Amino acid sequence: MTILSLSSLTKRFGRETALDGVDLSLAAGERVALLGHNGAGKSTLMKLVLGLIPASEGRIEVVGNAPGSAVARALTAYLPENVAFHPALTAREQIRHYLRRRDAPPARADGLSARGGLADAADRRFGTYSKGMRQRVGLAQALIGRPRLLILDEPTSGLDPVSRREFYALLDELAASGTAILLSSHALSEVETRTDRIVILSRGRKVAEGPLELLRAEAALPLTIQLRPRDGREGDLAAAFPDAVRRGAHLTLSCPPSEKMALMARLTGSGDTLADFDMLPPSLDDIYAHISRRAA
Amino acid sequence: MFMRILSTARIEFLIAFRNRWVAIAIAMMVLFSLVLSVAGSAPTGELGADRLSVTVASLTSLSVYLVPLLALLISFDTVAGEVERGTLPLHLTYPLGRGELLAGKLAAQLAVVTLAITLGYSVAAAVAVQIAGLSALDGLPALFRLVWTSALLGAVFLSLGHTMSCLARRPSSAAGMAIALWLVFIVLYDLGLLAAIVADDGGVFTQRVFPWLLVANPADAFRIFNLAASDAVGAASGLAGAASSVAAWKPLASLLTWPLLAALLSRLAFGRVQP
Numbered sequence: 156m157t158i159l160s161l162s163s164l165t166k167r168f169g170r171e172t173a174l175d176g177v178d179l180s181l182a183a184g185e186r187v188a189l190l191g192h193n194g195a196g197k198s199t200l201m202k203l204v205l206g207l208i209p210a211s212e213g214r215i216e217v218v219g220n221a222p223g224s225a226v227a228r229a230l231t232a233y234l235p236e237n238v239a240f241h242p243a244l245t246a247r248e249q250i251r252h253y254l255r256r257r258d259a260p261p262a263r264a265d266g267l268s269a270r271g272g273l274a275d276a277a278d279r280r281f282g283t284y285s286k287g288m289r290q291r292v293g294l295a296q297a298l299i300g301r302p303r304l305l306i307l308d309e310p311t312s313g314l315d316p317v318s319r320r321e322f323y324a325l326l327d328e329l330a331a332s333g334t335a336i337l338l339s340s341h342a343l344s345e346v347e348t349r350t351d352r353i354v355i356l357s358r359g360r361k362v363a364e365g366p367l368e369l370l371r372a373e374a375a376l377p378l379t380i381q382l383r384p385r386d387g388r389e390g391d392l393a394a395a396f397p398d399a400v401r402r403g404a405h406l407t408l409s410c411p412p413s414e415k416m417a418l419m420a421r422l423t424g425s426g427d428t429l430a431d432f433d434m435l436p437p438s439l440d441d442i443y444a445h446i447s448r449r450a451a
Numbered sequence: 452m453f454m455r456i457l458s459t460a461r462i463e464f465l466i467a468f469r470n471r472w473v474a475i476a477i478a479m480m481v482l483f484s485l486v487l488s489v490a491g492s493a494p495t496g497e498l499g500a501d502r503l504s505v506t507v508a509s510l511t512s513l514s515v516y517l518v519p520l521l522a523l524l525i526s527f528d529t530v531a532g533e534v535e536r537g538t539l540p541l542h543l544t545y546p547l548g549r550g551e552l553l554a555g556k557l558a559a560q561l562a563v564v565t566l567a568i569t570l571g572y573s574v575a576a577a578v579a580v581q582i583a584g585l586s587a588l589d590g591l592p593a594l595f596r597l598v599w600t601s602a603l604l605g606a607v608f609l610s611l612g613h614t615m616s617c618l619a620r621r622p623s624s625a626a627g628m629a630i631a632l633w634l635v636f637i638v639l640y641d642l643g644l645l646a647a648i649v650a651d652d653g654g655v656f657t658q659r660v661f662p663w664l665l666v667a668n669p670a671d672a673f674r675i676f677n678l679a680a681s682d683a684v685g686a687a688s689g690l691a692g693a694a695s696s697v698a699a700w701k702p703l704a705s706l707l708t709w710p711l712l713a714a715l716l717s718r719l720a721f722g723r724v725q726p
Contacts, residue, residue: 202726208725229546231544232544233540235540235541252458252462256546
């Protein structure tokens with residue numbers, strides 16, 4: 156079932172085009188990561204989906220409803236980038252207020268605070284909160300009322316690695332119960348491998364879409380191989396691999412994915428000069444940088 | 452829907468309380484009322500009016516300055532502050548319309564203003580009774596009228612403050628615009644009318660246009676309505692002549708229309724805010 160669909164979505168601010176003809180569709184239970192540099196159009200796309208700003212052209216439907224309509228707002232939850240709350244309120248008061256706004260019993264605030272890992276700090280005012288703690292409250296409010304569509308703008312920024320892992324576990328749970336999740340990030344390495352699909356925006360245009368494996372295969376970036384020679388055989392090894400570059404005690408090679416097997420054969424053939432080797436696949440950030448550069 | 456507005460009002464009142472606005476508003480109204488009712492007793496002398504009515508006449512002149520100022524001080528930050536703190540986008544994604552959000556905030560701020568007014572005027576009434584005995588209680592209807600008209604005046608300027616807050620987008624410029632608004636409505640408007648009357652020298656403007664212009668300003672309508680309805684008109688106001696020449700329904704209609712008009716204005720301005 157399609158929860159969110161965008162077709163030829165365009166947004167212009169004056170003469171500047173922030174979003175240019177973007178098509179996207181999210182099914183129930185799907186986790187999609189939206190990637191792009193600052194100013195690529197991620198937050199603009201989210202604000203359009205939430206109905207906070209009107210589109211210049213194109214269509215948005217949230218389970219068949221116009222964005223920002225009463226029904227769409229009831230179905231959607233949002234975690235803004237750098238989520239903020241009034242410094243004079245406590246987390247418990249704020250969450251109770253959010254519960255009432257969604258016609259949910261305010262008594263559930265304690266459970267939500269505990270789920271967000273806030274039980275001890277729930278009665279302290281926001282003025283004393285760190286960024287990571289505010290982010291947890293933001294996430295807790297987004298879980299109110301089992302939303303059908305969850306929009307998360309850079310949700311993992313400010314979270315430590317352990318919290319980030321817990322956060323993704325929570326997303327898995329929500330997705331399993333049928334919530335469609337659209338989250339944005341600056342970097343591929345931040346969304347980890349726990350999203351079903353990745354969409355990359357560059358200067359307002361969609362430049363890539365697909366599962367991580369597909370993007371990795373399409374980018375066809377070379378692998379990096381580090382060779383460690385046996386003691387005293389550095390010269391022989393360098394002669395056997397003239398295309399390698401010396402880096403400290405190691406020799407470094409790069410190899411396109413298609414020639415990986417041929418290289419393996421050469422490596423096994425030079426057993427007496429080679430002590431050890433490491434094969435490093437291109438990092439997620441390398442792949443992302445490659446796709447962004449190609450688009451530019 | 453009602454519960455959501457109520458919840459918004461409750462949280463706004465809590466914020467106003469924590470930010471000391473409730474305490475500041477009450478202290479301001481109580482202090483000024485006290486000073487006025489104690490110090491204002493000497494020059495009035497025997498007027499044939501009861502003691503409380505005289506106090507109400509003095510309080511009317513005070514409130515016409517103080518209530519709009521208080522209302523603007525409380526309200527100028529309402530939207531601009533949310534924009535600056537970055538809390539507005541999240542609010543607007545909840546199932547709560549912009550009108551409802553504004554209504555909740557208005558209700559909370561009006562509660563603060565009304566609380567301050569009621570406490571302040573009660574202190575003044577207590578002083579009047581203390582000085583003149585129970586006969587002062589004859590003026591209670593006048594006091595009651597002052598309370599609810601002050602609340603209406605407060606509602607007007609709260610909504611006007613919201614409008615400024617939406618148009619300015621930044622708290623500092625919203626504060627500047629609110630002060631400018633206060634100057635125009637409370638000080639410059641009357642000065643302008645005065646200058647026009649002097650220049651007109653009893654002509655058509657003074658006869659026909661002036662009474663309407665006078666009640667068109669909510670602050671003047673408030674003043675005229677309270678003074679015209681009071682026995683002690685002459686005690687405290689230079690507007691006595693003007694007040695007696697205007698039928699009481701006109702300022703009352705103005706006082707009842709303005710809160711709705713101002714609320715509509717603020718809703719229109721809020722509709723244009725893009726978070």
